[in-house]
Amino acid sequence: MKPIKEIIISKGKKAKLGPVHTQDITIGDLMECFFHKAGGEFGYLGYAYYYVKNDGSVSKQEELLKGFFIEVDKAARPWWCPKFILRLLNLFGNDGSIVRVRNRRLHDLFNKITKGIQITGTKWKYDSFRIYGRFTKELDELAKATCRKIEDNN
Numbered sequence: 001m002k003p004i005k006e007i008i009i010s011k012g013k014k015a016k017l018g019p020v021h022t023q024d025i026t027i028g029d030l031m032e033c034f035f036h037k038a039g040g041e042f043g044y045l046g047y048a049y050y051y052v053k054n055d056g057s058v059s060k061q062e063e064l065l066k067g068f069f070i071e072v073d074k075a076a077r078p079w080w081c082p083k084f085i086l087r088l089l090n091l092f093g094n095d096g097s098i099v100r101v102r103n104r105r106l107h108d109l110f111n112k113i114t115k116g117i118q119i120t121g122t123k124w125k126y127d128s129f130r131i132y133g134r135f136t137k138e139l140d141e142l143a144k145a146t147c148r149k150i151e152d153n154n
Helices: 004-010 027-034 060-076 083-094 104-114 137-153
Strands: 118-125 128-134
Touching: 027 083, 060 118, 060 128, 060 137, 083 104, 128 137
Parallel strands: none
Antiparallel strands: 118 128
């Protein structure tokens, strides 16, 4: 008879031991840390992207969202820390993900520098725009105000 712990964890199959596969880091990923694409300069904050058209223009809603990302960046990033350092820490510590952890020490350093502030999602749901994340009280109020402005401009 199998121990109950083994049955619960592996759902009846023996769990494989060994390293967990993480994302392979490419030269393109490293270049993205130093030379970001338009609309993705706040990617280290989590899901903080806005859409830029081919001609370089940005819609009014996307401009409001970019303004919110700038305020979150001001709150999360200390004055002495450049953005490319946070992008590198996000890449090597979190695999550029809001879920995965590649290196625990780098992940903890990243969270300590950014004070744990993270944007986990932006989307339209039930005919209203929503911004999800881990924010301070002031940023949460700003997120709600930004959502109202985006809905009014729609």
